[in-house]
Amino acid sequence: MKRIILLLFFPTLTFSQGVTINHLLGNVNTYGPELNFVQIDENTAYYTSSALPEDIYQSAIFSSMLKDGKWQKGKYINLGNSYSTANSHFPKNELVFYFSVCDDQGNCKIALRNYKKQITEELNSNINLVNSTNTQPHIAIHNQQKVMYFVSNRKGGFGGMDIWLSIINKDGKYGIPINAGDKINSEFDEITPFFNSFEEVLYFSSNRKDGVGEFDIYTANGKLNLWDKPINAMQLNTKQDEMYLSFYTQTTGYFSSNRKGALYTSNEFCCNDIFSFEIEEPVIEEPESISPIIQYLPLKLYFHNDEPDCCTMSITTAKTYKDAYISYFKMEGTYNLYSPNLTKFFEDSLKGNFNKLKRIFSHILDDLKLGKKIQLHVKGFSSPLHKKEYNINLSKRRIQSFINYLRFYDNMLFSPFLNSGFLQIIELPLGESKSTKKVSDNPNDRLNSIYSLDAILERRIEIIDIKLIDE
Numbered sequence: 001m002k003r004i005i006l007l008l009f010f011p012t013l014t015f016s017q018g019v020t021i022n023h024l025l026g027n028v029n030t031y032g033p034e035l036n037f038v039q040i041d042e043n044t045a046y047y048t049s050s051a052l053p054e055d056i057y058q059s060a061i062f063s064s065m066l067k068d069g070k071w072q073k074g075k076y077i078n079l080g081n082s083y084s085t086a087n088s089h090f091p092k093n094e095l096v097f098y099f100s101v102c103d104d105q106g107n108c109k110i111a112l113r114n115y116k117k118q119i120t121e122e123l124n125s126n127i128n129l130v131n132s133t134n135t136q137p138h139i140a141i142h143n144q145q146k147v148m149y150f151v152s153n154r155k156g157g158f159g160g161m162d163i164w165l166s167i168i169n170k171d172g173k174y175g176i177p178i179n180a181g182d183k184i185n186s187e188f189d190e191i192t193p194f195f196n197s198f199e200e201v202l203y204f205s206s207n208r209k210d211g212v213g214e215f216d217i218y219t220a221n222g223k224l225n226l227w228d229k230p231i232n233a234m235q236l237n238t239k240q241d242e243m244y245l246s247f248y249t250q251t252t253g254y255f256s257s258n259r260k261g262a263l264y265t266s267n268e269f270c271c272n273d274i275f276s277f278e279i280e281e282p283v284i285e286e287p288e289s290i291s292p293i294i295q296y297l298p299l300k301l302y303f304h305n306d307e308p309d310c311c312t313m314s315i316t317t318a319k320t321y322k323d324a325y326i327s328y329f330k331m332e333g334t335y336n337l338y339s340p341n342l343t344k345f346f347e348d349s350l351k352g353n354f355n356k357l358k359r360i361f362s363h364i365l366d367d368l369k370l371g372k373k374i375q376l377h378v379k380g381f382s383s384p385l386h387k388k389e390y391n392i393n394l395s396k397r398r399i400q401s402f403i404n405y406l407r408f409y410d411n412m413l414f415s416p417f418l419n420s421g422f423l424q425i426i427e428l429p430l431g432e433s434k435s436t437k438k439v440s441d442n443p444n445d446r447l448n449s450i451y452s453l454d455a456i457l458e459r460r461i462e463i464i465d466i467k468l469i470d471e
Helices: 004-008 291-298 323-331 332-338 343-369 387-410 415-420 448-453 453-458
Strands: 017-022 034-041 044-051 058-067 086-089 096-102 106-115 118-120 134-142 145-152 161-169 190-196 200-206 216-223 242-249 252-257 274-277 298-304 374-380 425-429 460-468
Touching: 004 298, 004 448, 034 086, 034 242, 034 252, 034 274, 044 086, 044 291, 058 216, 086 134, 086 252, 145 190, 161 190, 200 242, 216 242, 291 343, 298 323, 298 343, 323 343, 323 387, 332 448, 343 374, 343 387, 343 460, 387 415, 387 425, 387 460, 415 425, 448 453
Parallel strands: 058 086, 106 134, 374 425
Antiparallel strands: 017 274, 034 044, 044 058, 086 096, 096 106, 106 118, 134 145, 145 161, 190 200, 200 216, 242 252, 252 274, 298 460, 374 460
């Protein structure tokens, strides 16, 4: 079923600050899927809504008006006799818009609509290659060069659905499509491209390995087929699907997700709804001390049992805390089989503290740039499941994974300060010596030794203090 959804719905941030996400206010969302919500002015937006007649997904484009802060029920846009229409895109300052048209077999093409002359035409065979799906058009401008990004499963890609691009010349002709490259595309599906002109960053979704959930939203700097390694926009993603991200202003926009809170009748997580997001404006603080960090301390960062690098006496690891965090977050379902109702821990403690860590890094970086020397005091903990020496070494590996994450964070911003000694890590590994007696040391008692909340809370490191070093 999901493969059908993909093909028809496509015919079918670095978010370093906090982000507020809400189920879209108004009457746009229904018990069926809603996708690709794009606001084009203060009071107007277009989106795709879908139905399931005779077990075949059929989609159509609707317009919605904003009244009293709520988006109204959509008005159907008649775009001809195509079985399905979807993925409308309105380039700024143009009298045309792009969209996808699909037949009842899921074969999709990209079309252009002159909404003044009310004329629709399908793009040429360069774009709409026969025996392939071509969908989700998005126009971007790179140094006054007009480019159309789109999604296709044509030959020459890296597998599944890939993001492609075509350079549009001054006469409006579309160049031979070029694959966006192996930094963007993978053997999995890459979909819903959106180039954010405010920050010159490409957003897209992918179901590649090592994400937070199914389809995750990613960001990448670059243009055409020259991109940096994509970054997971983790503040937007859940264990479900997130896709069709769009920005309206520099700090607000929309995306589609079947996350908790999306409407459903009998099968939760069945259908995508529209969600809005707003990025918090950065707070300008006097970068004269590290005092704003105190509110976050001690900051506890949690690990799955025996992570990182299970079953070794080594005190070092090549993994980063981010690696450990992602793999741990994806295990929520397994944990809930043993101890139901752990959602608060996974959302507030595991994910929430990971996001707080980024804020701490921001404050530390401000001070380092002012020439200040800083010490981070970090303690390592483990549960009592193994012998004392093993647990002490495991605690050291956990601290090392944090140091690795710090060193490689945001294109190695902290690495020069670590190398010069301006940023120092004071390690205080404690092993199991402080662990609660509520946690079992019996490996056969998996509930109380691994999956109970008491055991979960023991497997951690803590940033307990951050100090300025006087010369």
